[in-house]
Each structure stands twice: as C-alpha cells, then as structure tokens.
Amino acid sequence: MLQVRAASVLVFGFWVTAVVYSVAGPTEAPAAFDSKTNGFIRQVDFDKGIDQFNENESIASGLGPVYNAESCGACHGNPVAGGISQVTELRAGHNTPTGEFVPAPGGSLINDRATHAAIAEYVPPDETIRTLRTSLNTLGDGFVEAIDDATLRALAAQQADATKGQIAGVVIEVPVLEAPGATRVGRFGWKNQHASLLSFAADAYLNEMGITNRLVPDENTSMGDSVAPYDTVADPEDSPNKPEGMQDIDAFAAFMRATKAPPRDLVRAATAGATAGSAVFDRIGCNICHVRTLTTAPSGTPINGGTLIVPDALGDKIIHPFGDFLLHDVGTGDGIVQNGGPATARLLRTAPLWGLRTRARMMHDGSSLTFADAIQRHGGEAAAVSRRFRTLSAAEKDQLFTFLSSL
Helix, strand or coil: CCEEEEEEEHHHHHHHEEEECCCCCEECCEEEECCCCCCCHHHHHHHHHHHHHHHHCHHHCCCCCCCCCCCCCCCCCECCCCCCCCCCEEEEEECCCCCCCCEEECCEEEEEEEEEECCCCCCCCCCCEEEEECCCCCCCCCHHHCHHHHHHHHHHHHHHHHCCCCCCCEEEEECCCCCCEEEECCCCCCCCCCHHHHHHHHHHHHHHCCCCCCCCCCCEEEEECHHHHHHCCCCCCCCCCCCCCCCHHHHHHHHHHCCCCCCCCCHCCHHHHHHHHHHHHCCCHHHHCHHHHHHCCCCCEECCCCCEEEECCCEEEECCCCCCCCCCCCCCCCCCCCCCCHHCCCCEECCCCCCCHHHHEECCCCCCHHHHHHHHHHHHHHHHHHHHHHCCCHHHHHHHHHCCCCC
C-alpha cells in the first residue's frame, strides 16, 4: 500500500516540509538478547563495537583522575552488552533558603573512584540532597533516538487531556552537543538530560570514566578543585589522532544505535496469567505512562540538528518500550536539577519496562526489590494508579506480576 507522509528537511538553514512516499508501512523493530546488529551497522562492526564498549580504560589512556568505572560495559552489561546493571552512581547538592538547587562543589555527580587518594570525592555534610541512580538500559536506544519530537509532545498532550491533568508528562528541550545551537526533546538519562546518543556517549565518557572528548573537552574537578597534577594525558583524551566519526564516542553511539530492542518472554507472555495481568495493567492505569507501543520517524528524517538521518534500520519501526520517555512527578523525585531547569527537581523519566525481567533492583535508586514495592512507591501524578493497585485482589496482583515478569 502506498503511503504519503510529510517530513521536515533542513535545506540551507531553513526547515522545509517535503512529501515522502513509501510502499510499506511501519514494521516491528527486531528484539532479542542475542548480541546481533539491528542492521544499523554490519555484524562485523557490531562485534567490534561490543569489544570497544567492554574495553577497560587505563590511566595511560586517560582514565580519571576521578571516575566511576573503567568501561561502558561495567555498568551496562546485563544480560548482554548494552543492558542494565545493579551499579549506581551518586549525586548530591542542596537547596538555598529560597529553594534554588545548588549542586555539590564541582557538580552533582560524586565520583566513586579516583586514581589517587588525595582527590577522592565525598558528600560534604551541607549537601543534604543525596540520591543514588541506577545504570540505565541502552538496548534499543537507537529506536528511541529515532522517535520524532512531535510524537513525544503529542503523548504529553494526550495524557493531560485523558486524565484531566492528573497525569501530564513534561517535555524538555536539551542541547544536542554535536550540533551547536540545536536543541531537541530530551529522552535519555533519568532527567532526560540528553536527546542524542552521541551526546549521551560523550557525557558518560567524561563523567563516568573521566575521558575527555571533542564534545566535552574539559576535565572534571575533584570537589571543585583541579585534578591537573594527577592527569598525565593531554585533552581531549578520546582518540585525538582519529577524525570525527571514528573516535571512541562515535563507536559507542554506533553500537547503541545498532542494538536490538529488549524482547518479551514470549512463553510467559502467552500464559493465561500474563494475559489477565496485561488487562489489569491497563485497567489500573499503568499504561498511561508505561506506553506499550511507539513508532519511530520515517526513514530519511533528519534528527539531532541535522547531524543524523534516520536510516532504514531505525526508521518506521514499531517498538514496545512500555515507557513514554517523558518526565513525571510520581513522588520519588530526587531533587537534583540538570538540563531541565528548577521545575524538574522533583521529576524523573518514566522507566521503560522493556527488559524488566532482567532487573532485581527497580525505580531510579534501585531500592525497590519487588514489583509490589515499586508500584506502591508511586505517588504524585501516579497516586490514583497506586491506590487502584492496593484494591486489587491477591489473584489480580499475581496476574499483574506474571505479566510484568514477561517484560
């Protein structure tokens, strides 16, 4: 069937609406924990990407001087490279008497490790806002990156309309580091602080491993103090002898873009309990924020300030993230402010539930160890959903948990 769509294209600095003709409609995105490419890059290059993702950095390659881990895979590796983990990061800060958030000296991220004891970071007593953040899943994030901004904006509007404002996801625009001056709807990180996987990779390379790069070229401090005496590698430390497009951050972004989406446990999903639990999930309102199905932008759509054209491997793909990639106040906000400004202090991104069965620790801080604990922590916008959960019979709760165990 011939389909006609409108697509915005950047031409000589102006956005122009073009008519795009396609023969087939959207198709299901590939989903599997099989360490195979989704087609964005060749399998041989994907295999190299896994190696780079899991490669341990050293002091000689620029690790630190303050950092959290020696590789991407150290925090993103369950059940395959790019997945989630139990590893957390630590953030801290405080509020002024007028309620303005102030990060800890040197930034809200408190690195857990250092190459020298003299620069080990800590949480000062005055930094009374303190939180742990679990490492996020990156599998399938190429499809998430390819979701059109308009789709996320429409979700926020639909939620507010359907619930008369009780649940209303917040959209924020964040900088695209590889396209200076450009912004895009945020979707990555617990605060939606990034919209591009290249931006995300560059940020994490510095903040989690201490590796400076062309997009984030300045070394972090230790509690606001320079670490220059302990840094022996010239900045930027990320493969400065390689051209743009071939540096480590590019390899990390390409790998994440090429990962398949987390799959369902199809055997469990087909059981009567999971089928009934799916209906309970919808009936109590979990599906309002944990959106089952989204479709990526058409192939050929420019995104990230025009620096990436959505390829066939990622365009017109149907995904089932069980998340809306919007910010919400569900009563568990950590008080930390990042790219979104003061109004986002109590907001957190909806946790996508795809791959949920691979996690033993849930919610942003990893402190909820059962489905019941996680659901009952929901307040704020989700208070009504949590109340409906508490009214379920024991059998209905078991059905819901069976369904969640299939994700």
